[in-house]
Amino acid sequence: xxxxRQHPLSRILFWILVVAIFIYLMFPFYWALISAxxxxxxxxxxxxxxxxxxxxxxxFAAVFQNQAFMRGLLNSLIVAGSTTALSLxxxxxxxxxxxKLRFRGRGASMYLILAMTMFPQIAVLSxxxxxxxVLELSAIASMILSYMIFTLPFxxxxxxxxxxxxxxxxLQAAQVDGANMMQTFWKVLLPLSAPALVTTGLLAFIxxxxxxxxxxxxxxxxxxxxxxxxxxxxxxGQLQRQEPFGEIMAxxxxxxxxxxxxxxxxxxRIVEGLTAGAVKx
Amino acid sequence: xxxxxxxxSGSLSKLARREERSALLMLLPxxxxxxxLAIYPLSRVFYSSFTNERFAGGASAQTSFIxxxxxxxxxxxxxxxxxxxxDADGDVRTDADGNTVYMNPRIFLRTLDTGLAYDSVATFGLxxxxxxxGATSATFIRAIWDTLVFTVSSVTLETLLGMxxxxxLVSNFRGRGVMRAAMLVPWAIITVVxxxxxxxxxxxxxxxxxxxxxxxxxxxxxxxxxxxxxxxQIPSMVMIDVWKTTPFMALLILAGLTTIPSExxxxxxxxxxxxxxxxxxxxxxxxVPTLAVxxxxxxxxxxxxxxxxxxxxxxxxxxxxxxxxYQLINARNVGMSSASSVxxxxxxxxxxxxxxxxxxxxxxxx
Numbered sequence: 046x047x048x049x050r051q052h053p054l055s056r057i058l059f060w061i062l063v064v065a066i067f068i069y070l071m072f073p074f075y076w077a078l079i080s081a082x083x084x085x086x087x088x089x090x091x092x093x094x095x096x097x098x099x100x101x102x103x104x105f106a107a108v109f110q111n112q113a114f115m116r117g118l119l120n121s122l123i124v125a126g127s128t129t130a131l132s133l134x135x136x137x138x139x140x141x142x143x144x145k146l147r148f149r150g151r152g153a154s155m156y157l158i159l160a161m162t163m164f165p166q167i168a169v170l171s172x173x174x175x176x177x178x179v180l181e182l183s184a185i186a187s188m189i190l191s192y193m194i195f196t197l198p199f200x201x202x203x204x205x206x207x208x209x210x211x212x213x214x215x216l217q218a219a220q221v222d223g224a225n226m227m228q229t230f231w232k233v234l235l236p237l238s239a240p241a242l243v244t245t246g247l248l249a250f251i252x253x254x255x256x257x258x259x260x261x262x263x264x265x266x267x268x269x270x271x272x273x274x275x276x277x278x279x280x281x282g283q284l285q286r287q288e289p290f291g292e293i294m295a296x297x298x299x300x301x302x303x304x305x306x307x308x309x310x311x312x313x314r315i316v317e318g319l320t321a322g323a324v325k326x
Numbered sequence: 327x328x329x330x331x332x333x334x335s336g337s338l339s340k341l342a343r344r345e346e347r348s349a350l351l352m353l354l355p356x357x358x359x360x361x362x363l364a365i366y367p368l369s370r371v372f373y374s375s376f377t378n379e380r381f382a383g384g385a386s387a388q389t390s391f392i393x394x395x396x397x398x399x400x401x402x403x404x405x406x407x408x409x410x411x412x413d414a415d416g417d418v419r420t421d422a423d424g425n426t427v428y429m430n431p432r433i434f435l436r437t438l439d440t441g442l443a444y445d446s447v448a449t450f451g452l453x454x455x456x457x458x459x460g461a462t463s464a465t466f467i468r469a470i471w472d473t474l475v476f477t478v479s480s481v482t483l484e485t486l487l488g489m490x491x492x493x494x495l496v497s498n499f500r501g502r503g504v505m506r507a508a509m510l511v512p513w514a515i516i517t518v519v520x521x522x523x524x525x526x527x528x529x530x531x532x533x534x535x536x537x538x539x540x541x542x543x544x545x546x547x548x549x550x551x552x553x554x555x556x557x558x559q560i561p562s563m564v565m566i567d568v569w570k571t572t573p574f575m576a577l578l579i580l581a582g583l584t585t586i587p588s589e590x591x592x593x594x595x596x597x598x599x600x601x602x603x604x605x606x607x608x609x610x611x612x613x614v615p616t617l618a619v620x621x622x623x624x625x626x627x628x629x630x631x632x633x634x635x636x637x638x639x640x641x642x643x644x645x646x647x648x649x650x651x652y653q654l655i656n657a658r659n660v661g662m663s664s665a666s667s668v669x670x671x672x673x674x675x676x677x678x679x680x681x682x683x684x685x686x687x688x689x690x691x692x
Contacts, residue, residue, distance in 0.1 A: 067508055070569075092533075093533055093534065093538040138352040139355075142348070146349040147349075154353055161364055163675075165626075165667075166630065167630060167667055168368060169364060169371060171367075171654050171660050171663050171664050172366065172374075173363065175370055190363070191363060194359075197360075226348035226352075254516065255517055257517065258633070274516050277522060278521075301516070304514045305510075305511055309510070315510065316510075316577055319577055
């Protein structure tokens with residue numbers, strides 16, 4: 046609505062604004078990339094160079110040889126993957142019940158689950174630590190379980206909205222055919238919900254991949270279970286011992302590129318999922 | 327409780343009861359998880375906030391109930407007029423400009439006979455007098471204040487910037503898809519990673535981007551210590567947080583903008599309303615529900631900020647959450663950490679209630 050018949054000057058201003066926003070969003074990523082590609086001497090030189098004069102891949106090579114970091118990648122994949130899978134299973138049950146079934150206490154259940162999204166993680170930290178010690182869980186298992194505190198409410202919320210949108214006639218037809226509730230859920234509704242599962246799964250995965258507070262606390266006595274965020278926060282270099290920023294930037298690029306690829310492939314779904322709650326109210 | 331169902335015909339009631347049973351069965355795993363991960367830990371945190379529980383190195387130390395002592399230790403505050411500094415002859419000292427020199431606030435607070443060990447949080451002047459705000463846990467009070475300042479500044483800036491970006495992106499132009507993809511980049515980057523990237527850009531020498539840029543522009547000698555200078559610490563945190571979270575804000579606002587019917591704008595244009603008028607009479611009022619949700623999400627998120635503060639500033643300057651973390655992990659003081667967690671929980675709860683009241687969000691919930 047704004048582009049038709051515009052004054053050339055305001056068009057130029059508009060494009061300047063677009064380019065400025067683009068640079069603002071992308072610049073830190075660009076700076077991390079060129080810093081990772083600089084040799085150490087150039088990296089610590091003052092003033093900094095806006096463009097690398099000599100390109101080297103030693104930082105990337107060092108990152109891939111860094112045991113702690115590679116271990117972190119594996120741990121993060123295990124933790125985020127398992128949390129996502131668990132949340133989807135548990136969340137789709139709850140979403141189906143809340144979205145399609147009639148029972149007393151439905152509103153209260155919805156509120157209880159939603160209240161969890163407002164929950165500050167720090168408020169349960171010491172209590173959760175006690176639970177974990179009693180159950181004698183490993184750090185990996187503790188993270189998988191505890192991450193559901195933030196992935197589950199969101200998953201339930203989005204899937205409830207999705208199931209509610211499916212026609213009830215599907216449900217009735219299945220019941221007329223003699224299917225019980227579980228069969229209806231597994232055979233009829235779940236296959237239809239694949240797109241919603243992909244969206245919520247992605248968002249849950251990214252949240253879990255990102256988590257730092259629980260990971261830092263639970264792995265403090267078990268360093269081999271550290272995930273990527275903890276590994277990067279406590280990064281100790283292969284090449285330089287004091288704050289090896291070249292390697293840290295290379296590690297930052299390595300963990301960010303797959304995530305950005307994932308986000309770009311699924312960008313429409315992600316935007317849909319992120320804004321689902323907000324726009325409908 | 328069951329009478330409502332009994333009154334109906336038998337078969338319907340049976341069906342309804344079956345539906346109800348399936349529903350509860352399907353909700354059971356979620357409830358169990360909520361119980362184990364939220365309700366039990368929260369009650370335990372609440373309980374241990376009234377004890378002197380500690381992580382013991384091996385043998386478990388005995389824990390006992392100490393009432394409100396942790397809270398008193400965390401929240402006791404006092405405001406006192408600061409006496410002028412006196413030299414050896416008993417005269418009030420003045421500086422070169424003739425202003426009164428006041429006593430060192432920390433030393434002054436230590437001389438008070440209150441039975442509580444106050445430390446100085448801040449000093450301020452009022453009606454020509456100098457006052458000091460003392461607290462038994464100055465670090466915690468400062469953490470609360472810093473977190474509030476951080477939250478208000480970053481949420482305000484994010485909303486304004488997010489609004490600008492959304493208003494640009496809502497118009498149809500070539501490259502809109504690229505821009506929308508670019509918006510997801512800061513959102514997708516791990517918070518810890520973005521903290522470290524910005525930590526590197528904000529290095530205190532010209533090895534960092536910002537110091538190089540500022541000195542190239544002739545604005546400084548290129549030695550701004552962003553993280554070591556107390557006055558620059560919180561603004562730096564805000565700057566990093568705004569970059570990371572503005573895209574989320576912009577996406578929500580953009581989604582809200584696209585639901586506004588274009589006929590409204592056309593009608594307003596016919597009526598001769600200018601761009602600014604249209605923004606304030608159409609866009610903004612219709613965006614209120616979207617903005618309300620976005621503000622709640624972001625405010626509650628900013629109040630519990632941890633990653634950014636802990637990675638960049640460590641224990642040098644705390645957010646509320648990093649204070650509770652260091653009490654638990656470094657000081658191994660479970661009771662104190664729990665008490666601070668309860669205070670944080672209450673602060674966040676008050677914000678949530680205030681928002682829900684002020685913005686009338688609950689009318690949308692079903």
